[in-house]
Amino acid sequence: MLEFLRRHWHSVRATSLILGLVWIGLSAFFFPSRPDFHPAPRPGFTAPPLTLDTLNGSPLDLEQVHSQVIVLNFWASWCPPCRAEMPVFEKLSREFDPAKVHFIGINTTYQDDITQMQQFVRDNDLTFTIALDIEGQSSQTYQIQALPTTFLLDQRKVIRTMVLGGPVSEAWLRAEIHRILQAPR
Known part of the structure; x- marks a missing residue:
């Protein structure tokens, strides 16, 4: 297994990168951000509208x-x-x-x-x-x-x-x- 990874490292990295980008795209499509969503208010972040x-x-x-x-x-x-x-x-x-x-x-x-x-x-x-x-x-x-x-x-x-x-x-x-x-x- 290690030998396979060494020989095909570039292919494994490229495949991982492509799968990651596909995952991000699918997540954005199926779970779009909501305009009314605000993260938990905490120091360093802008206060939510009020x-x-x-x-x-x-x-x-x-x-x-x-x-x-x-x-x-x-x-x-x-x-x-x-x-x-x-x-x-x-x-x-x-x-x-x-x-x-x-x-x-x-x-x-x-x-x-x-x-x-x-x-x-x-x-x-x-x-x-x-x-x-x-x-x-x-x-x-x-x-x-x-x-x-x-x-x-x-x-x-x-x-x-x-x-x-x-x-x-x-x-x-x-x-x-x-x-x-x-x-x-």
Whole structure:
């Protein structure tokens, strides 16, 4: 067998190459890519598109947020770590220039009580953008497995950091935002 491979090495390589190309072609034909498919969001990859209504009734389209670092936090009002980190997001959203950093809290409304969520927002005087994931589509797209989950996106909407669970600390979040702001674009 080894002697056969030595004598016919070029033929074996060519046959392997041809079979590989045929396999790729057949795979592309029978399993075409889907335009609605997005790989699991993770650092180093562009954030999936996101279009939601906000608590104040205006639409939010992530594609329309330009040249800003984005802090994207999935949360629910019944979630103790989510509740614990909301004052941090509010404080930093007031501290950073809104032209440079945009805070978005995405309430997982499909698994939350909207009345309790609205009361929590009022009680904590949350002024940053609160978006509503009413049907769970955004949570599914972002493959949210635990609450809270926070994504930090750079100015090109590339995910730089992802935190599963919480609460995030104020010092850590401030340092991460500064790191992203200072990174070359």
